[in-house]
Amino acid sequence: MKLRKINKQVWLTEVELDGYNVRGAVICGDKKVVVLDTLSHPRDMETLSTLIQGRALIIVYTHADWDHIWGTGGLIWEDARIIAHTACLERFNTDVPVTLHEKQLVEPARWNGVQLVPPNETFQDEFCLDLGSLTLRFYHLPGHTQDSIVVFLEQYGILFMGDTVETPFPCLEKQSPLFRWITRLQRWESDPGVKTVIPAHGDMGGRKIIQRNIAYLQDLSAGKDPGVFEPMTQFYRETHGANLGFALNASKSDAFKLDASKKNNP
Ligand SMILES: [Zn+2]
Incomplete structure (x- = not known):
């Protein structure tokens, strides 16, 4: 795991997985430390x-x-507060253990040391965490997954976006609520307080990243192929193909129509 210092209170944690990177963060208050995402293996956290x-x-x-x-x-x-969206906790009873089991079957030596630790504090829409000299604000931003959130560190203008945006483009799931996703991204894209956008995968940058992700999602929601971006790794070529399939299927489903009807009411 690579640790990168951003300023006197914020560090980024980064690991290389099979064909892509994952990024989290450590945010230090005077008496409290936040670890934002614990990455993919206990080993990734050992040096913290x-x-x-x-x-x-x-x-x-x-x-x-x-x-x-x-x-x-x-x-x-064991004594830590572990905060996430309510739907994140629910996933610990559904797909989270299934995914671990599947990966352990394929590569037991690599994954047998992983222990699943669910959140013990959840929120629905917004949540505020006071670190003394710093305030972190959490906002639900469903789209990539139902439980996705973003975390805003207003004092530094840093927006940690998890997988709600990515470079070159985001990953959809079967029932991604495209309109709601786009509307909530637009809110951040137009916020001049956001100086640095930090996705969990791909390049960091400014609000242009959000803009590009919105354009990609808007094309998909209009039934258009947003086209490919060069150079693209094998992982993103496959993801783009899957995104097109999900968007096409979603456009035929009732969930999509419901989401579309909420387009101006996030
Ligand atoms: Zn991810």
Whole structure:
């Protein structure tokens, strides 16, 4: 795991997986430390103890996809507050253990040390966390998954976006609510307080990243192929193909019509 210092209170955690990177963060208040996503393996979190240095640990999950939450066992998490969206907790009873089981069957040596640690504090729409000298605000932003959130660190203008945006483009799931997703991204795209956009995968940058993701999703929601971006890795070529399929199927479903009818009412 690579640790990168952004400023005196914020570090990024990054690991390379099979063909892509995953990024989380550590945000240090005076008496509390937030670990935002624990990445994919307990090993990824082992070096963080020096940064945490006996301060109270708060873990936050941006969503329950495996590459963001499987590292928790590498932290001293037993007394930690673990905050996530309500739907994230529900996923610990559904797809989260299934995915771990599947990966353990294929590569037992690699994944047998992973322990699933669910959130113990959840919220529905918004949540505010006071770290003393810093305030973190959490907002539900469903789209990539139903439980996805973004975390805004207003003092530094940093928006941690999890997988709600990506470079070159986001990953859809079967029933992604495209209109709601786009509307909530537009809110951030037009916020001048957002100086730095940090997705969990791909390049970081400014609000242009959000703009590009909105354009991609708008094309999909209009039934158009947004086209390919060069250069694209094998992972993103496949993801783009899957996105087109999901958008096409979703446009025929009732869930999509319901979402479309809520287009101006997020
Ligand atoms: Zn991810």
